Amino acid sequence: MDVDIPRDLDPEVRQELVAREKAYCRELQESGEWVHIWRCVGQYANISVFDVADNEALHALLWRLPLFPYLRIEVTPLARHPSDLAAA
Ligand SMILES: O=C(O)C[C@H]1C=CC(=O)O1
Numbered sequence: 001m002d003v004d005i006p007r008d009l010d011p012e013v014r015q016e017l018v019a020r021e022k023a024y025c026r027e028l029q030e031s032g033e034w035v036h037i038w039r040c041v042g043q044y045a046n047i048s049v050f051d052v053a054d055n056e057a058l059h060a061l062l063w064r065l066p067l068f069p070y071l072r073i074e075v076t077p078l079a080r081h082p083s084d085l086a087a088a
Pocket residue numbers: 001003021022023025037044045046067
């Protein structure tokens with residue numbers, strides 16, 4: 001996810017959006033759907049791993065992100081690798 005919040009957005013609106021995003025992110029981590037979130041070094045971007053039932057569930061989750069209008073999201077579906085010891 002690349003974050004691109006317009007520079008001229010009202011600072012209070014920005015602060016409120018980021019706070020709501022953080023709360024939603026925390027909620028989804030606690031429910032186990034947002035498994036990992038990593039900051040991309042030197043960028044206002046993250047790499048996240050989600051564990052959801054299907055594409056529709058992921059779409060709904062992403063659509064509800066408070067920052068959604070300001071995100072560029074690239075989705076890469078992942079499957080277990082047969083050589084992953086954790087999968088055995
Ligand atoms: O900071 C970001 O990468 C954007 C966004 C994703 C989760 C969160 O709390 O903020």
